[in-house]
Amino acid sequence: MRVIEPHIHMIARTTQDYQRMALMHTVACVEPAFWAGYDRAGAQAFYDYFKHLTEFEPTRAAQYNIRHYCHICMNPKEADNLSLSREVISFVPEFLEKPTALGIGEIGLNKNTKNEMTVFAEQVELAVKLDKVMWLHTPHLADKLKGTRMMLEYLKGHGRVRPSMVCFDHAEEHTIGMIIEAGFWASMTIYPVTKNSPPRVVDAVERFGLDRIMVDASGDWGPSDPATLHDAIFEMRKRGHREEDIETLFYDNPARFLGQSPKFAFKPRE
Ligand SMILES: [Zn+2]
Numbered sequence: 193m194r195v196i197e198p199h200i201h202m203i204a205r206t207t208q209d210y211q212r213m214a215l216m217h218t219v220a221c222v223e224p225a226f227w228a229g230y231d232r233a234g235a236q237a238f239y240d241y242f243k244h245l246t247e248f249e250p251t252r253a254a255q256y257n258i259r260h261y262c263h264i265c266m267n268p269k270e271a272d273n274l275s276l277s278r279e280v281i282s283f284v285p286e287f288l289e290k291p292t293a294l295g296i297g298e299i300g301l302n303k304n305t306k307n308e309m310t311v312f313a314e315q316v317e318l319a320v321k322l323d324k325v326m327w328l329h330t331p332h333l334a335d336k337l338k339g340t341r342m343m344l345e346y347l348k349g350h351g352r353v354r355p356s357m358v359c360f361d362h363a364e365e366h367t368i369g370m371i372i373e374a375g376f377w378a379s380m381t382i383y384p385v386t387k388n389s390p391p392r393v394v395d396a397v398e399r400f401g402l403d404r405i406m407v408d409a410s411g412d413w414g415p416s417d418p419a420t421l422h423d424a425i426f427e428m429r430k431r432g433h434r435e436e437d438i439e440t441l442f443y444d445n446p447a448r449f450l451g452q453s454p455k456f457a458f459k460p461r462e
């Protein structure tokens with residue numbers, strides 16, 4: 193069985209992680225643009241970061257037969273600075289033309305501020321105009337429910353956003369229902385220590401089904417591990433889920449969502 197990792201920050205990982213992912217049958221991964229562990233000093237730092245995502249990581253991944261793709265954007269954690277955000281957004285389209293850049297992400301909310309919402313809305317416009325998929329960051333912990341609702345209401349009222357083109361990430365039990373009922377995609381992020389564990393993610397799959405649901409490991413600078421994705425696969429096998437359904441969740445679904453970009457090379461099984 194093949195695995196697609198739809199959300200991982202490889203810039204924060206060692207080359208050995210690519211090797212481990214390859215040994216666990218990961219054939220493609222997607223790296224959304226996000227915070228770097230520190231607030232960047234100016235727009236040029238984002239420009240360099242986008243170059244890293246579109247030039248260096250695809251080359252590093254290719255050594256392990258993994259196709260590396262990315263989403264480009266101004267991330268929500270630094271979006272409270274409106275003028276910096278707009279400067280960054282001005283060169284996002286240049287990077288969206290790169291052969292491995294699929295869509296706009298991870299955009300969204302962090303602390304649910306007015307400026308974050310403005311930067312989110314401006315990037316939704318860009319995605320609609322350029323017909324790109326959107327990867328959404330929902331806030332963590334106490335801010336999650338409110339932030340998810342704010343984005344959901346905004347997108348539902350927008351008029352020109354196709355829900356099939358949008359995935360809300362870091363979804364949990366209390367947000368998945370409202371996301372998928374409105375026709376959007378939901379992805380659950382697994383963390384080894386905090387938040388969503390592999391068994392908790394499998395519980396949610398058993399409750400909400402397989403349609404328009406994805407799972408990711410979101411490896412980054414914090415406590416995280418690309419192998420948690422494969423722990424969730426093992427958890428499904430242990431519970432007796434059909435191999436067929438496991439592959440739908442970990443391969444076909446991301447291939448279906450990401451395949452809305454003509455640049456994505458992997459097709460879902462028939
Ligand atoms: Zn992320």
